[in-house]
Amino acid sequence: MTAFIEVDYRFPAGVDARSQAQAIAIGQTAGSWDAHFQHREAQLRGHLGKVAAITELADGCHQATVRFPAANVDGRLGSLLTMIFGKYSLAGPAKVTAIRLPEHFGRLPRFGLEGIRARLGVQERPLVMAIFKPALGLTAGDHAEILAKVAVAGLDIIKDDEILPDLPMAAALARWEACAPVIEARRDQTGRDLLYAVNLSGDARQVQTLALQLVAAGANALLLNVLAYGFPVLEALVADPDIDVPIFAHPSLAGAWCGAPDYGFSYGALLGTLMAYGGADAVLYPAQYGSLPFAAADEWAIVEALRARGVAPVPSSGVHPGMVGRILDDYGAEVILNAGTGIMDHPQGPASGVLAFREAIERWQNAAPRALEDLPAGPLRAAVEKWGQG
Amino acid sequence: MTAFIEVDYRFPAGVDARSQAQAIAIGQTAGSWDAHFQHREAQLRGHLGKVAAITELADGCHQATVRFPAANVDGRLGSLLTMIFGKYSLAGPAKVTAIRLPEHFGRLPRFGLEGIRARLGVQERPLVMAIFKPALGLTAGDHAEILAKVAVAGLDIIKDDEILPDLPMAAALARWEACAPVIEARRDQTGRDLLYAVNLSGDARQVQTLALQLVAAGANALLLNVLAYGFPVLEALVADPDIDVPIFAHPSLAGAWCGAPDYGFSYGALLGTLMAYGGADAVLYPAQYGSLPFAAADEWAIVEALRARGVAPVPSSGVHPGMVGRILDDYGAEVILNAGTGIMDHPQGPASGVLAFREAIERWQNAAPRALEDLPAGPLRAAVEKWGQG
Numbered sequence: 105m106t107a108f109i110e111v112d113y114r115f116p117a118g119v120d121a122r123s124q125a126q127a128i129a130i131g132q133t134a135g136s137w138d139a140h141f142q143h144r145e146a147q148l149r150g151h152l153g154k155v156a157a158i159t160e161l162a163d164g165c166h167q168a169t170v171r172f173p174a175a176n177v178d179g180r181l182g183s184l185l186t187m188i189f190g191k192y193s194l195a196g197p198a199k200v201t202a203i204r205l206p207e208h209f210g211r212l213p214r215f216g217l218e219g220i221r222a223r224l225g226v227q228e229r230p231l232v233m234a235i236f237k238p239a240l241g242l243t244a245g246d247h248a249e250i251l252a253k254v255a256v257a258g259l260d261i262i263k264d265d266e267i268l269p270d271l272p273m274a275a276a277l278a279r280w281e282a283c284a285p286v287i288e289a290r291r292d293q294t295g296r297d298l299l300y301a302v303n304l305s306g307d308a309r310q311v312q313t314l315a316l317q318l319v320a321a322g323a324n325a326l327l328l329n330v331l332a333y334g335f336p337v338l339e340a341l342v343a344d345p346d347i348d349v350p351i352f353a354h355p356s357l358a359g360a361w362c363g364a365p366d367y368g369f370s371y372g373a374l375l376g377t378l379m380a381y382g383g384a385d386a387v388l389y390p391a392q393y394g395s396l397p398f399a400a401a402d403e404w405a406i407v408e409a410l411r412a413r414g415v416a417p418v419p420s421s422g423v424h425p426g427m428v429g430r431i432l433d434d435y436g437a438e439v440i441l442n443a444g445t446g447i448m449d450h451p452q453g454p455a456s457g458v459l460a461f462r463e464a465i466e467r468w469q470n471a472a473p474r475a476l477e478d479l480p481a482g483p484l485r486a487a488v489e490k491w492g493q494g
Numbered sequence: 495m496t497a498f499i500e501v502d503y504r505f506p507a508g509v510d511a512r513s514q515a516q517a518i519a520i521g522q523t524a525g526s527w528d529a530h531f532q533h534r535e536a537q538l539r540g541h542l543g544k545v546a547a548i549t550e551l552a553d554g555c556h557q558a559t560v561r562f563p564a565a566n567v568d569g570r571l572g573s574l575l576t577m578i579f580g581k582y583s584l585a586g587p588a589k590v591t592a593i594r595l596p597e598h599f600g601r602l603p604r605f606g607l608e609g610i611r612a613r614l615g616v617q618e619r620p621l622v623m624a625i626f627k628p629a630l631g632l633t634a635g636d637h638a639e640i641l642a643k644v645a646v647a648g649l650d651i652i653k654d655d656e657i658l659p660d661l662p663m664a665a666a667l668a669r670w671e672a673c674a675p676v677i678e679a680r681r682d683q684t685g686r687d688l689l690y691a692v693n694l695s696g697d698a699r700q701v702q703t704l705a706l707q708l709v710a711a712g713a714n715a716l717l718l719n720v721l722a723y724g725f726p727v728l729e730a731l732v733a734d735p736d737i738d739v740p741i742f743a744h745p746s747l748a749g750a751w752c753g754a755p756d757y758g759f760s761y762g763a764l765l766g767t768l769m770a771y772g773g774a775d776a777v778l779y780p781a782q783y784g785s786l787p788f789a790a791a792d793e794w795a796i797v798e799a800l801r802a803r804g805v806a807p808v809p810s811s812g813v814h815p816g817m818v819g820r821i822l823d824d825y826g827a828e829v830i831l832n833a834g835t836g837i838m839d840h841p842q843g844p845a846s847g848v849l850a851f852r853e854a855i856e857r858w859q860n861a862a863p864r865a866l867e868d869l870p871a872g873p874l875r876a877a878v879e880k881w882g883q884g
Contacts, residue, residue: 191656
């Protein structure tokens, strides 16, 4: 049975969608050939794409669906991207709005939200994740000090800031080694693990080597700026049986691929579908509730694509305790709440930031009222007094 | 001495460029910190970026120049991209229009145009490069047959179509092994080599392994879809002393990063500066003369950045013999002329396509007239009759 890859392209008003879709179906596959290749006719035809549908959208745009034989590519995202939007991306305004892949295509997350929960020993409630701040300029020892504060307050996951590469003053391995005893101590005391997603950097081979070194030293999670490093770098990490820890994908650079109305990719296709088929275990993206301008429709398209393959959704950026109720009303409990300043800049310190999140989660679980006047004195109330209810 | 990275951002009319540039200078570096980190004040300050200039452009846009300490990143492009346009790319319309890097940053091309000339034994005249067509559906043996035709006509370089990954029916290694005897025979007969840039695919580790296998089997050039695979994959190939062949970079996907007026990157920054600092030896990009809509200013920005580091410029897409004179008037001889259908679909066959290019180059070298009526019967005249003078 032939498997197909279906891609929706949106063309702005004024573009002849049918002829463009036809150009994609042929030009991005076998191309044209003449009498010299008659003996390969059947084979060549088998690689051609096909325009499956053209739909007029409300605003004068058109959507074209092109169906590609899955056998044109090697089941990895590099050749997929090259086929569906490689040279054609240079042909004028067009946006990839959806990518539908055969189920067996690409990678499955090895952990996903379920596997992350299993590692943490936390079922049911939403998970809480923090970010080391400030981003650059701390030592490995500073990281351990910060971690000690949030660990005792019951944090589930912490990650490096994405802009922190493997620099001499706080090398990735040194950061892990400084933080490992803190994580171990909490495990001894509470029986509960804490994941630290250490940021990867370097060239592709260095990324892989660093990941192996970190995991060999006990590191229990990794962070990758997937778009800045390339989906094939993610795929190589996921393919390596020795890198048996959850991989958190950061959306760094996604605005350059997705921000424009008539170019690039939709956020759902890029941060949802492609991340999920690249094998990420958890994917961060801007939350509509947060500090970046992000459309609800984009957020839900991402979440739907991630959840379809068991990947953990991680709404991020400007998330603080006061908006937890609203986020959980929308997401339910199967989500990782991720906060940088929303934890680290709590008026009573980072530990109280974590406690405020946990308190907000509990109130949501108990359907307790959320207005400021209903909150008892404590970390959540102090957070809402600072940041509002969002 | 502190080295700096300078980036120009263009903001559309209505955006407060100064406050956005300030947000980049701080938010994409150390971020903010409070009294708890007073003891790290000097260190933290050392990582902050600085707004170096704000300029109003003619159309109500503003350009902001932000200066980052080079020590914030690891000298590789993944962390560079994350710093200069990672999370910030999600903050609204902004385009990176120029990136100025310290000279020692990144990689130098190991071959560049000079090294490619040395391998081919061809000095002075422009080089001619062809593309295997049709793109998908041929066997390795078909590739060898096509190559035999163009090799005898004096072709310098051939490359796979970028959409051809390592598929069972014409595996990359099989393609090279089928073509190698053709290349060897020509070397024996003429003393002149011919480079075949074999397309790489797979996950990051597979790309590296495939490159090593190909080079071990004698392959003399490689092709990489750098944007679909990631700059770190290019960097890892360049860093590997066992992969001692020129690497040709394809601009596949560049429109998704660069096509929009107010988002992403300028073509000059992406296909010029970043490719050159990633270590590519030759970079393909759409020619303004060709079949894709490409602005002259973008083309010259790319060429300038490539030539500054000795990288070979390869104007591509819709290039045919009739436009050679015009291209060489603009470029001079230090260029690789790259044609797919412009060679393979020549009315008298692919060999005549190559001969037509060589004839056009000779006429340009001799300042011979180019109008159709001045051309003697032969391959060039037949090409101009088919495709015009472009």
